[in-house]
Amino acid sequence: MxxxxxxxxxxxxxxxxxxxxxxxxxxxxxxxxxxxxxxxxxxxxxxxxxxxxxxxxxxxxxxxxxxxxxxxxxxxxxxxxxxxxxxxxxxxxxxxxxxxxxxxxxxxxxxxxxxxxxxxxxxxxxxxxxxxxxxxxxxxxxxxxxxxxxxxxxxxxxxxxGAPAKRVELTIDEPGKDAVAHDAALVEAALIDTAFVGARAVNDPSSIRWVVACIANPASTGLASIAGRVHPVRRDAPGGVVIRLASPGTSGTRQIRVPLAPGTFATLDVDSIEALDESTTVTLPGGGVLAYDGERDTPVSADATISVSITPSGPRLIxxxxxxxxxxxAGQFDVRTTSAAPQFPSRKDTHGD
Structure with missing residues (x-):
């Protein structure tokens, strides 16, 4: 060895x-x-x-x-x-x-x-x-x-x-900080209008400000279902989608019903839907907590600039x-032996003629 x-x-x-x-x-x-x-x-x-x-x-x-x-x-x-x-x-x-x-x-x-x-x-x-x-x-x-x-x-x-999976990549530029922060999600990133990370799970539908998804499956639950029910994107297709939600008290361009948790549905007001080509960057506002793949993670100020893109830089899925x-x-499951191959009787031997 x-x-x-x-x-x-x-x-x-x-x-x-x-x-x-x-x-x-x-x-x-x-x-x-x-x-x-x-x-x-x-x-x-x-x-x-x-x-x-x-x-x-x-x-x-x-x-x-x-x-x-x-x-x-x-x-x-x-x-x-x-x-x-x-x-x-x-x-x-x-x-x-x-x-x-x-x-x-x-x-x-x-x-x-x-x-x-x-x-x-x-x-x-x-x-x-x-x-x-x-x-x-x-x-x-x-x-x-x-x-x-x-x-x-x-x-x-x-x-x-296969080829690397997609990721939602984020660059977070906070005023007053010496360096920008980088983060990523495998399914979706979202901005949640709340001051604290708390229990991490996103339960209040009115607090969701925007969602960027690289996998948008209408059969899914959670934040990804928001994108999946208005603009489906397969995991093996390039790019993703940006969904902006209407502010509380205002009406969006359309209303959708989504399962934010298993067995639990909510009505959301969608303000805009924008396809996001691979490696194209979109700038989105801060002011809340960033959630990655369904879990609240990173507080960002209202003055923060968040740049988001979809890139093929994720894990290599087997x-x-x-x-x-x-x-x-290729016969990988065949049983290998060192003995000689079995000898089968010929047709003449079988019939005795």
Missing amino acids: SGRVASTVGIIVNPHAGKDIRRLVSAAGHTSDAVKIGIMRRVAAGAIEQGVERVLMSTDTHHLAERAVEGLDGNIEFVDGPKTGSHHDTVAAAREMWKAEAGAVVALGGDGTCRDVTIGWPEVPLIPISTGTNNVFPSTVDGTTAGVAAALVATGAVESL DVESILTTAAL
Whole structure:
């Protein structure tokens, strides 16, 4: 193994995904620790089955990783993070897996968790599994299948990583500060008219001032559903859309009904809709808190200038079905033996003539 990095699959879990305050104010489902443990165990088992040499697991305050792999055979190591009980743990785990040169990472969480992973490792080769509240970016895939696909990529058995995913990139210029700030979202960024980050979830529809989305799926819930229900944008299509909402007490150009949380609908007044071409920049006002992928994050003053663009600079998503199809066609799942090929009787021997 000297001079060569062992083929590695990383597994990152957010123990708090699917458990936030939105369960108190909406019909959002609950993703338990037991469910996450089961998924993680299946991912690890699938990766080991497919021949990966090392599995790296993120640790957390709930000890999900240790519980998930108990009794599994294979080279399993734990990434010892800060254990803050916050999104910083996810960021740190992704950064450590980058340093360890993991060939693929499987992340369990929602849109916010996926964003945190890419903060730690911007171009991570990623399979995101949805266990959060807003699940526009991740998808529902069986853990066993995800582990096998991750191992096929990590071992180099299949080379078919796609182009980088899109991101909403923001440059925030605050008067009086020496340097501008940069941030990004994987699905959407929004300005929320409030003074505090608070519980992070966006629950008041009247507080939303604008939304910029690079994925606008009308079947989604959360802030992305606002864009999705007026100007759908596929994840594999270039560019995005800018939606400006009317100020409270004023009428917009149209009204729409959107599910801002699972099972909960609101009426919004849309002021304007503007398609945003790839790498074109739009300038938007501040005055509130910026939310990224459904979670309030960064307070900005009313004097701030916010420049927003859509760029293909996100993670490299691993298409599980495509990877497995390629592997099947190449015979990657065939059982290899050293014995001679079986000898079948000829037609003459069969009929005795």
